[in-house]
Amino acid sequence: MTKEITLYNSLTREKQLFKPIHAGYVGMYVCGPTVYNDVHLGNCRSFVSFDIIFRTFQYLGYKVRYVRNITDVGHLLDDGEDRIAKGARLEQLEPMEIVQKYTNGFHDIMRIFNALPPSIEPRATQHIIEQIEMVKAILANGLAYEKNGSVYFDVPKFAQETGQYGHLSGRVIDDLLQETRDLKRQDEKNHPADFAIWMKADPEHIMRWPSPWGEGFPGWHLECSAMSTKYLGKTFDIHGGGSDLKFPHHENEIAQNFGSCGCAPANYWLHGNMLLLNGRKMSKSEGNTISPEQLFTGDSPLISKGYTPMVVRFFMLMAHYRSTLDITDEAMLAAEKDTNE
């Protein structure tokens, strides 16, 4: 027997009694890290939150299949360069050496935070075929178009035909003029809100695979649609991630799933909120940032001492995952005191 639980669903914007698709089972997909540099403390909070959600469902008697991916291709910077490829260029390593280095680092940090590993940890590059098949399906459904070796999702047509665009993020298409991440090759798009699901590889691009549209690589949003479908089915119970992923990533995931399978990927959407530092958003350029290591060692002018990983974990769990959480030295000292009592 499983016990009842109520969840806030970002899609419907209300608390709902959780009803699993299969009694006793939960399928949960959480967007994992892009492994091109050291994991950010804000990401750690997100994954610690979903660790608690994973453990909570197990505690309530559910058998949980928890899928959390590794993004190792396709997540582009604003200038169009692949994040992994840029890391490789800067460190003079093969892209997969970058992936390995930062995947190891991510796993190390998750272990230090006592977060359980997911049931399946699929990688984007491990599912190129599945992503190509999904592009084919979206094209066959008339909801994408090919231009010069790239394939774009036709957002206005999808929105008009299905009425399914913008519900999660609350965005309307007219607002989306320049907000998508693949700013490169904007002129190839029929509409600025369209987004790439397959991108042609320039000659200097290292990570590339053959496809029906020539050599290229998948768009960033596509991997999560392909991998959640493969391991959890066309519609599964819970999709989670940080609140910054609502748009465009999750909105576009929903569009891709409808566009290929004709149905919504997940029944419940859960989003974790931001971690603040001294009341402000963490920002490297403003010096308002702290790494997990600095928090553990105390090697930062922003804190008076180091805190053990279990104090940091306890501190993270003192706020609900949907609330912002403000790291200050006083709050950390109080959390440390509480764990000692």
Add this chain to the structure above:
Amino acid sequence: MTKEITLYNSLTREKQLFKPIHAGYVGMYVCGPTVYNDVHLGNCRSFVSFDIIFRTFQYLGYKVRYVRNITDVGHLLDDGEDRIAKGARLEQLEPMEIVQKYTNGFHDIMRIFNALPPSIEPRATQHIIEQIEMVKAILANGLAYEKNGSVYFDVPKFAQETGQYGHLSGRVIDDLLQETRDLKRQDEKNHPADFAIWMKADPEHIMRWPSPWGEGFPGWHLECSAMSTKYLGKTFDIHGGGSDLKFPHHENEIAQNFGSCGCAPANYWLHGNMLLLNGRKMSKSEGNTISPEQLFTGDSPLISKGYTPMVVRFFMLMAHYRSTLDITDEAMLAAEKDTNE
């Protein structure tokens, strides 16, 4: 400046001065585990040996790209069932849950043994496209043939045309009548020594991908040819693995590389020898077996007490990797004494 080192090359059967392809750099590929059950102590010895070889080259001043794969598809049992799929069936899990569980377990054991992670740890399922491209190349070179949706490597034709079959293992084709692992569908082969490089998936087979020959999955040997070529180039410095992999796995890898690229994969082949227990081969059916955990905890009738991982590592390194090493309680006690002195 790098220092000189002499290696025993299994291919030439002699000690040779190591000459890298690119001065100052070493490319090394080592066959990793098939992640369908807990890692065997014998495998641990092999990976600890290659950890020392990896560290030795770094100590000698080389920059090493060390690639060690994860086999997560295609390694069949004698009855033709995929090892991962069988694990999934027995544990009532999705195949990729099996892969995740035992990959985590393998990483945990490697960490306990203080073995450094490789530079790149590619997975077979991550390189299906690269494997399909290699099958196409071998077919285009006339060294393979398709039968009923499977593709077989034509060993006699390859041997006759290139003279490159059997040098590593010392086998001659006439001896190979029933020795290859893919015993299923023997009747499809033109010659018993031929081996599958792509296999048609039966309807009940879960792990399957579309290909020019229909839905199927790659043959076990193919992944290492495809992944070593991708990350180290067509010809690289060192290929390693346990001595049990010489045939058929490594012999067939060489055939596939010649058959697709026209050149040998590696200049030096290094093979680790077996771990014995009380003078005999480890065997579950005969009760002559011990797991890493049992060795650490002492929870086995074959030893008087537990030994720390560093004592076990030290013990493993007391013999050269090319020699058999016999685990006995006396030898372990002696190793423990030596580490305390």
